[in-house]
Amino acid sequence: MTSTNYQGSVPDSVQPPRRPLRRMIALALIALLIAGLAWIWNPAGRYAQTGAAYGARVACSCRYLGGRNLADCHKDMEGAVGWVSLSEDPAAHSVTASYPLIAHQTAVYREGWGCQLQPWAK
Secondary structure (H helix, E strand, C coil): CCCCCCCCCCCCCCCCCCHHHHHHHHHHHHHHHHHHHHHHHHHHHHHHHHHHHHHHHHHHHHHHCCCCCHHHHHHHHHHHHHCEEEEEEECCEEEHHHECCCEEEEEEEECEEEEEEEECCC
């Protein structure tokens, strides 16, 4: 008597590949994560631009009107604005505030006018 294998008569190389449920769920979660980041990126960028502008203006006033050093001026930043990094160009009397890879803004001190923000980049 011969034994018959009923698990399939088509060789493994011809059968379509099987996709495990875990892989499908992982791909769906990755797609959902990418869609979520795309949905919040634009508003987050606007908030970062506003925060950088606020940080540059306050730090410029603190530095050039208040006469304090930039490290001391950074202590005045509260909340999410505290995450901003500040840099100074003493020759140009300017302070630049930035959220790395998201937004940056520069404020320039002008005698008689105070600290003014540079036009926003679009």
